[in-house]
Amino acid sequence: MGADHAGLQVLSYDDCLRHLRTARVGRVAFVADGEPVILPVNHGMDGDAVVFRSSPGSKLDAASDEMPVAFEVDNFDADRHSGWSVVVRGTARLVTDRSETQRLTRLGVWPWAESVERRHWIRIRPFEITGRQIPPHGD
Amino acid sequence: MGADHAGLQVLSYDDCLRHLRTARVGRVAFVADGEPVILPVNHGMDGDAVVFRSSPGSKLDAASDEMPVAFEVDNFDADRHSGWSVVVRGTARLVTDRSETQRLTRLGVWPWAESVERRHWIRIRPFEITGRQIPPHGD
Structure with missing residues (x-):
């Protein structure tokens, strides 16, 4: 396994995808x-694409068309001083196609805060x- | 406790600082x-300021002078669908003053990946x- 300039071990693409699929929460920047x-x-995850729900009118929703974003998942063990992180760089867009929306809904990704509808x-x-x-x- | 437009409970400033002090890992954007x-x-944490170490020549180090940044810590419980997050918005700068560096070093914040020196x-x-x-x- 290779190391980067900061001395961290570089994960394979497959390991990155595995972590992205296993993680339940990430952060979008x-x-x-x-x-x-x-x-x-x-x-x-929809293949290698990250998907999530957003409420209409949110900052992210407003600035949607092919906006550059970074998405991160990680898991660190403070006691062992070990852990991993995966970063996705890409472009975000609002899904407007109804058949695609219906397909994504079947992925079973639900926002945990349920008091506001995040239908986008x-x-x-x-x-x-x-x-x-x-x-x-x-x- | 108030709720925001997304239906999440708003944390007090003191709760935010407490989470920032307890969390061991955050993400800077x-x-x-x-x-x-x-x-x-x-x-x-140095008072209400977030401090961390960076290796010379890193992206963040290069673009240092009063650069706008966002910093996030969180903790989510997937089984209970609960959790919290705290976001700091601010400006980042490289600490160059030797006495300040020495004082920060005494905070005991050490990078976990130790193979590269992060002296900044x-x-x-x-x-x-x-x-x-x-x-x-x-x-």
Whole structure:
């Protein structure tokens, strides 16, 4: 397994996808008015695309058309000082096609906060998926 | 406790700071070449400022002077569909003053990946600290 410039082990593409599929929550980052915004979302995977629900009128929803985004999942073990992270870089777009919306709904991704309806789907089309891990001490 | 437009409970400033102090890992988001970048870091708190170490020559290090950043910590329980997140918006700067560096070093924040020396400190001066929580089902 290779190491990057920061001395972290580089994860394979398959390991990255596995982590993306297993993780229940990720964070999406995007640029609004020139400033970075970061939001936790619970997501699903549709092939290698990250999908999640958004409420109409949200910041992300408003700035939807092929907007550059970064999406991150991670899992760190504070006691062992180990863990991994996976970052997806891609473009986000609002899913407007009804048949695609219906198909995504069948993925079973539901927002945990249920008091507001998040009926819009956002899809991140990836152009780069990379991952790193810090092995436990002593490895 | 108030709720936001997405139906999430709004955390108090004190609760936000408590979560920031307890969390061991956060994610910093910034803009590089017009695109969002997101990186996990292990951080410390110096009052209400987020501090972490960076390796010389990193993207964040290069684009340091009063750069707008967002920093996020969270903790979600997938089984209970509950959790919280705290987001700090602020500006990042590289700490160059030697006495400040020495003081920060005494905070005991060490990067977990130790194979590369991260001798630079980045400080996020917050202009907004906000938090949300999703209460467990049934609450």
